Amino acid sequence: LIIPVFDEQLENLRKVWQKLNENFLIILVVNAATEQLTTLEFMHDVIGAATTLAQSGRCTYLSDSNGQDILLVDRCTQGNTIPPRQGVGLARKIGADIALRLIGDGGVDSLRISCTDDDAILPEDYFTTTLNSENAALSFPFSHRPEPELQLHTLLYELSIIYYACGLNWAESD
16 A cells, blocks of 8 residues: 655554555655655654664665554655655655565565555545456545635646546547
8 A cells, every 4th residue: 555645643644544454565655845844753753653674775664563564665854855846646656666566576465556645534445346357447436625725726626637537538548
């Protein structure tokens, strides 16, 4: 499960993966364009609440107190930051590239790569829905519940996503 993380609290993030069994690997790509105190505190909280099993370059492999396997990817400290305006998209790509490499090297058994956001509430069937020979990807319905002052911006963003999906449908892109 790949989760790009920016300016988030560990306790809030744990709600995202609370329904996982212990056979999942969570890849947290902690990202920022510049060092930020809240993001650095998040890194400290994750590492402090877990047992470090291995570390290599920007990646730290951890096991949290619930036995969950976590690969923490540092893209937020000095020298490791993500370029401005590439945050969540590049963080997702980094996580997916790592997951593909782990699958290719045999370090992960499942061929399924799941992505979500750090503030998502996942549907009950998110981890049990399976792919079949007719589909290579699954997309779940979503809704945003913005703060009142962000409602218009959120609505415009959702419309742009729907417009994009309609364009793909019109172009007969599967």
